[in-house]
Amino acid sequence: MDRFVFLTVDGLSRGAVYAAFALALVLIWRAARVVNFAQGAMAVAAAYVAYSVSTATGSYWLGFVVAIVAGLLLGALVDRVVMRHVDHASPLNPVIVALGLVLLIQAVLGMVYGSEFRPAQAPFSRSALTVGGVAVLSPYDLFVFATIGVVVSGLAWLFARTPVGLRMRAAAFAPEVSRLLGVNVGGMLTLGWALASGVGALAAMLVLPTELGLHPHAMDLGFVSAFTAAVVGGLDSPPGAVVGGLVVGLLLSYVSGYAGSDLTPLAVLVLLLAVLLVRPGGLFAPVAARRV
Amino acid sequence: MTGTDLLVVRGLAAGYGAAPVLRAIDLTVPAGTIAAVVGANGAGKTTLLRALSGMIRPTAGQVLLGGEDLRGTPVEQLVRRGMAHVPEGRGVISELTVDENLRLGGLWRRDRADAGRALDEVYQLFEPLARRRRHLGHQLSGGERQMLALGRALVGRPRLLLLDEPSLGLAPRVVARTMALLRQLRDRTGLTVLLVEQNVRSALAVADQGVVMSLGRVVIAAPAAQLRDDVDLRHAYLGF
Numbered sequence: 001m002d003r004f005v006f007l008t009v010d011g012l013s014r015g016a017v018y019a020a021f022a023l024a025l026v027l028i029w030r031a032a033r034v035v036n037f038a039q040g041a042m043a044v045a046a047a048y049v050a051y052s053v054s055t056a057t058g059s060y061w062l063g064f065v066v067a068i069v070a071g072l073l074l075g076a077l078v079d080r081v082v083m084r085h086v087d088h089a090s091p092l093n094p095v096i097v098a099l100g101l102v103l104l105i106q107a108v109l110g111m112v113y114g115s116e117f118r119p120a121q122a123p124f125s126r127s128a129l130t131v132g133g134v135a136v137l138s139p140y141d142l143f144v145f146a147t148i149g150v151v152v153s154g155l156a157w158l159f160a161r162t163p164v165g166l167r168m169r170a171a172a173f174a175p176e177v178s179r180l181l182g183v184n185v186g187g188m189l190t191l192g193w194a195l196a197s198g199v200g201a202l203a204a205m206l207v208l209p210t211e212l213g214l215h216p217h218a219m220d221l222g223f224v225s226a227f228t229a230a231v232v233g234g235l236d237s238p239p240g241a242v243v244g245g246l247v248v249g250l251l252l253s254y255v256s257g258y259a260g261s262d263l264t265p266l267a268v269l270v271l272l273l274a275v276l277l278v279r280p281g282g283l284f285a286p287v288a289a290r291r292v
Numbered sequence: 293m294t295g296t297d298l299l300v301v302r303g304l305a306a307g308y309g310a311a312p313v314l315r316a317i318d319l320t321v322p323a324g325t326i327a328a329v330v331g332a333n334g335a336g337k338t339t340l341l342r343a344l345s346g347m348i349r350p351t352a353g354q355v356l357l358g359g360e361d362l363r364g365t366p367v368e369q370l371v372r373r374g375m376a377h378v379p380e381g382r383g384v385i386s387e388l389t390v391d392e393n394l395r396l397g398g399l400w401r402r403d404r405a406d407a408g409r410a411l412d413e414v415y416q417l418f419e420p421l422a423r424r425r426r427h428l429g430h431q432l433s434g435g436e437r438q439m440l441a442l443g444r445a446l447v448g449r450p451r452l453l454l455l456d457e458p459s460l461g462l463a464p465r466v467v468a469r470t471m472a473l474l475r476q477l478r479d480r481t482g483l484t485v486l487l488v489e490q491n492v493r494s495a496l497a498v499a500d501q502g503v504v505m506s507l508g509r510v511v512i513a514a515p516a517a518q519l520r521d522d523v524d525l526r527h528a529y530l531g532f
Binding site: 174183 | 347368369370377383387388392396399
């Protein structure tokens, strides 16, 4: 039972990070109808920038803030310099370009930082506090939950309650009509990319200390998990991404705890396949979306 | 140009790709009047509106709104110059609520207080919308969508309203109500309307000026009453 509680908490903590990462994928999907396969590599690039800043200044928090800012800027840059110029007539085009971007970013990171693992610092202790003799949450888990909670509710507030959120949604749903209503659709798209990439960078900063550390390929498997989370949630649904992230996190934790960590990549792919076969629209696919 | 002409179009040409649709369009709409553009399917009526609001780039000619040349103005800036375009199919955003659709129409305005007042006025003008503020666009009936599209344009307090086929898919009673509303807006607020219609009868009934298009050209521009009464002309171009 203790083990179950531990695995559940660990799974939720990891799942919260996947949720944020999946949310970043959903943001870009909703805004641009592109699955950003470069999200993982972009987030790692931002984490490397944070590593440089933290090493130079000795301040974790400065690096943390810089990572998010670097993520925002990188997202805007990728949109303006690369994705804006890709012909979206075939949905495959942006996918291929994104995959090319992954190779480019990973090669550049390898050239600049080398391919050995760099330590990723955690700002709080990762050893679990015990409640009544049962190991439950570490201070770092609490930090992860709080941060993701703030990000998710912040995004929900932004989209549901602010004028810029309304513009972003309108631009995503009906770009032509939105322009007629005075919305700068191109600007909203760039903002969407920036936000998504910033959230991705934050997720990388949160998950890297729980893994082997910083490496150009550090988010490869994490990306697959987050992508699965987004697909479980239906790609179009921000709440779906959050639930999908938690589901994937729990699944990985149980599989790794009860069946061995070698099986976790397989378990993710099985889940991805199962969802695509049984409910390709995801568990949260909006039923009325195609009604006219 | 005279001081009272709000929209002046000179020699406008436009098309899709290499195929020209509009050829040398000349058109003048005085401020505070309703002009109805009529003509057969494929005459270029919708393309004319799209060229006016910059959704397609004209290949030649000039569009003046209140004496100001609109060439090179990005689409999203036109609403700031006082032009509202309700596109073909009305452009209600189905995934947003009635209230969000309407607020979107006034988001660009700096005068937030007046944008709020305009929103309240639209809710007074279209009572059914006020009862359905929280409903999503796709939950509305055809008539309600029409109100929403018109209301959303009015929240921006436009000088010129471009309307593409407002009668499309609506019951005759709803069409009549829409046309009456346009006349009321013209008389009360001095709104200028350029209306594209298949439904020639109801369009000419409300319009001050009738513009007949055929094969991408303006063949007649005359007072609407004259078009209504001229039997030969109606037979030749309008088919009734």
